[in-house]
Amino acid sequence: MSSHNESILREPLMTGKGITYAQVTDDILLPVENKPNKAWWIGFIVAVCGAMLWVISVGYTFWTGIGAWGLNKTVGWAWDITDFVWWVGIGHAGTLISAVLLIFRQNWRNSINRSAEAMTIFAVICAATYVVAHMGRPWLAYWIFPLPNQFGSLWVNFNSPLVWDAFAISTYFTVSLVFWYCGLLPDIASVRDRAHGLRKKIYSVLSFGWNGSVKSWQRFEIVSLILAGISTPLVLSVHTIVSMDFATSVIPGWHTTIFPPYFVAGAIFSGFAMVQTLLLILRKVMNFEHYITMFHIEAMNKIIMVTGSIVGVAYLTELFIAWYSGSEYEMYAFANRIAGPYAWAYWAMMTCNVISPQLFWFKKIRTSIPISWILSIIVNIGMWFERFVIIVTSLHRDYLPSSWAMFYPTWVDVGIFVGSIGLFFTLFLLFLRFLPGIAIAEVKLLLKSSSLQHKTKLVQEGAFPEDQVEFFRNSLEKYDSVTEEEINALRKK
């Protein structure tokens, strides 16, 4: 992309020695072109078991009715919508990475956008299952769309946030899918070009006849930009609309104007945490350490820290506004969150979402792979609790104390949630098996501008002043994929 030399002050986005374009392709297509290894099989079998649990739990619900869940007359949504919002939120990181970072020309996205987008799509699929599964009569789910019909031309209620939701989620899913698939075209073509027989035929069809001409690339770039432009507002709109399911209601704890920005920040927060969870394993198991470097990990940790802080401010603002409102119902809703029967959930949320990301102020922590991974899991747990707190603790004690009730999940509630994680990983592992987990073409762009080997060459040629090189050398110390020898090679010859 860039013909000029990138500043030496910038950390490398790719490490390793003697990497060629061919080797990038080889490295990334290794899992796609070979039989899966043991780790993949173990993961896949576990994930499929989870997915089976999902099938059983959802099947049982469809067979007997929503009564299979722990809901009651007071708490009409609980794990179902908690899980739905959780998955939709997770989906956000993919779009943010692929669209917003593209527009801002953040090249470090090139290594992670593919998996993040795949994650988005699978997360939205998981979320969509709840939209259908939580309905009392799921076989009528299509009524949510304003379809011309013969039921006396019944129409949908455009005042209802659930209708907005249906549009938001379906638009989001469609655009994300198209964006993801467009980005995949050159890489599928690479797989096609290296394949034989039936495999070649299939990938030929999938590659939409990509021929790698300059014109193709030019159009590819333009389409990417256009789709990025379309997707960017979606990053904000989807979770804004999801938040309106709550914000437009009259229930204290739901009826909150801060919800749209708060939900979006929370979504990015949880999305990046999930990307982190996945990529830290991915880079290890698939040997992608040179492509997904410590820089990426640290950058994402920083985003987690910032969005986590935004979420924390939102929590505190909610408390302040509840007090400042003078509305007794509002005040009680929040007092009940803090000290009511579900206080443990509130404090779990506070600890996981507000306190734990603050640890990332410490460089040692944000560059430690095991701690980053653990914290990413903690953040995901915290974000699940956030939705649980918002939904269940607001509903279980609202206006009339006579109806106050507790919610206790059943095995079906748990089964559907755990099962949806299984479903997600099943899809994700299949994706890794059949499609390149890193955008080959986009990573290749980095090879001659932002890779360590390129920068080493430039340093050796004496392109940069020594103090800057010294800074660069120091910045490499955190990299687990850079050896001492490679750092020492960063000297003028």
Add this chain to the structure above:
Amino acid sequence: MDSNKKYWKGLEELNQTPAFVENNKGEFAEPIPVEDVLNEAGLSTRTPRRDFLKALGFGLGAVTLAACNRTPVHKAVPYVIKPEEITPGIPNYYASSFNGQSILVRTREGRPISVEANPNGVGLNQGTDANTVASVLDLYDMSKLQNPQIGGKDVEWSKLDATVIAALTKAAAAGKQITIVSNTVNSPSTLASIAKLSAKYPTANHIQVDAISYSGIVEANKNNFGKAVIPSYNFGNAQIVVSVAADFLGSWLAGEEHTQDYIKNRDYKSLKNGKMSRHIQFESGLSMTGSNADVRIAIKPSEEGAVLISLYNEITGQSVAGGTTNAKAQTAIKLAAKELVAAKGKSIVVAGSNDVNVQSLVNAINTQLGAYGTIIDLDNYSKQHQGSDAAFQQFLTAAKAGQVGVAFFLNSNPVYDYFKAEDVKAAIAKIDFTLSFADRAEETASTLNAIAPVPTYLESWGDASSKEGLYTVVQPTINPVFNTRQAEQSLLVWAGETTSIYDFVKQTWDATILAGTGKSWKDVLQVGYIYKGTNQGSSYSANVDVNAVSSAIVADAKKVAGEVELKLYESTVMRDGRYANNAYLQELPDPVSKVTWDNYAALNPKFAEQLGLGENGKVKVEANGYSLELPVVLQPGQAMGTVSVALGYGRTHVGKAGNNVGYNAYPFATLVNGTVQLAAKATVTKASGTYELAQTQTHHTIEGRNIIRETTFAKYLKDPNSESGRFSDTHKTYDLWNKFEQPGHKWVMAIDLNACTGCGSCIVACNVENNIPVVGRDEVRRRREMHWLRIDRYYTIEDNGTKYTKEKEIAHIDDFENVTVVHQPMLCQHCEHAPCETVCPVLATVHSSEGLNHMAYNRCFGTRYCANNCPYKVRRFNWFNYWNDSRFDNYLNNEFTQLVLNPDVTTRSRGVMEKCSMCIQRIQAGKLQAKMENRKLKDGDVKMACQAACSANAIIFGDANDPESEVSKALRNERVYYVLEEINVQPNIGYMTKVRNTFEA
């Protein structure tokens, strides 16, 4: 013409060629290789491609043809000859009576579907109790016997008759007693049929015994006035009511009639005139009546007598020994006595005790107060409770001595409800022939020789006389469903009479009741009753030796007094247990504790804490040599050191819904002074294990919220707006939505919190009217009861003069005896700005031009968003397919019981939301009726089911566009406020402030 022509198929046949003869042996021209195909080798051969395609083709064709079969059509067969009075879709009403109350039975296409009070009746005529409304379900109860039985085996009636007559003859010949044991019988026809039997068999006698005995009052009145009766009480004339442990609005005597009269001095109309009665209650457990009292003092059962002695002393200025030492009670008694005396002639004291001495003392007090002739009517006395404990004792003794040859049990189940079931069983074993007229093989009937099952009152001819001078008729609304026969008919047959029951009842009426009234039998069938009583009873003076009575009371109280005292009570819902198989009643929450499907030990929270008990705890209660392990209810208002247990539970032979629900507490009772007493010295210890009761409400206070607004009568008199705190008076509201005109009707409701006693008959009426499923104990535990209308009950705990309603403050309170209670009926508020309507994605719930919030079940796909967004939490979701799911088979999963469903209201499938429709079917029916009569709909043409069942007139429904309608007038009342008005959902149901006539005022 006989023909022997033979047609041949060809020359071969004609010639009978050998080849033809050979070929003709087989059915087919060529042999079919069936054997080859079906033997093993044939099956394992490869199917040729063509055969496969043929099979495929055939299969496809066959399936297609099968699929062409149209869905079977279930034809509704029209009447060939339509009965004149039945028009499909139009209900018929029949005047009848239940437990002596004149009612109207609504039938549709020949099946009774609901019961309402006869608005023209005498006595209770606006509303019914929950049992009456629910009674329609008993007709469709599958647990009833379908044939007469001898020794547990079905027999023909003729066989039964022969057996019974043989037994009767044998007993008569041996000179042994023939006893008919019944509960109170006030039906002239039943008594006449018993008389017929007695005439035929001179050794026959009839004794009456009630599960809940009022013998004490009868005996006391016999001693004091020479009249062995229970008087009628007209609480409408009472300005000051002091009740000592009498649940007179609930289960005591005629609770529903008392409610109707009592509320007339407390509802919005009375308050409008600046009048309100004062009600002071002394009791140990918090009864429904106590929850409505202005002042309530918690006392132990042993203190009841002492309280009355003190009260007597204060009223008369005497100093009879044995007064109470309870400081709180003393203060209240002083104030109460002053008021009672001041309001002489308009004040009354009632006591729930079944002790002769206590009731004599009460008679003495009421004589002093001049209550006889104004409030207490000994002339038009009640005939509802004539049971005599002494008579039953004599029967048991005689039976055990082998003097009884035959015993018939009519509406009497002593094996279950007599405190010494073993005695009853031993007595029965000594009787040569025993028979029950029970409709099912219940506890007693199943131990007897034979059962002659009776139909329900909805299938019977009969009558009742609940009060001297009042005669009500029972007329059938359907043919007997099972092979049953009325007890009266059986008695007639056994007495050798051939009269049919219809003729017999008619003859009885013509001969005795109608004589001299100028009315015909036909008139009675139309009107339903005849009243020959006087308007007002005359004055009486009790002749009581107060000192003797008091010392007896003190002596008896010592037997009960103890560290812990047990009080048994008749539950307002389950009563004495005879309706235990009625699923509607089992799921009707107790008015105070809100517990369904169980009885329990009610303990003061502080007392429970001392015993180491918390929520879901279990306790072992021991008294009179009997013990039970019961789940605990932490009951504010319960006197310290007392435990209350409801009777009427623990049936074992009543049917699918009622068997083994709760525990039988009757064995705790004992006999003192010849009457059954329901209080005893007890020990209470913590039992192991936990038990979760199915409660419909688990949070009991309003948390300081303004959803309940209450004031005192004194404040009300100064300012009728007192505490009504209407938001709209001080705030301007803004509309987000367009205002829609409501030019025709605008249906609204007014609910008077001062009138509602919390009894819950409206809930059952709503269930029956709207086909609301009963979901069972487990689902109620999961907080999934389906009631469209509920009654929220909130406590305010008073400690040291401060009132607490917040959970956190209550945690630090030491004294839970002082509690005030409010009952708030809560149902869909039909908000003009309904939050449910805006959030439904598919417009399944929308607003009508008449101000109603409609629910289109067919359009609902069950997101439950509406229920979440309902601030009143009145929407109910069909979690399962309650109509067809064996897990919820409490009563309805059979075609017969489903006939109870109201055909005007659809049953809801799984996965859809439902809620109060404002009985839209009744509104529609009212409009159509008005249209057919070519007139405008009048106020009062349409009554809600809940409204019709409310004897307190707490629910007023009507058209707000008609300024003269009752509801419009009610809603213009200063006390009206709207619940959660400040969130501007604009509810269409107005509530009127709760007014308490407290002493401090």
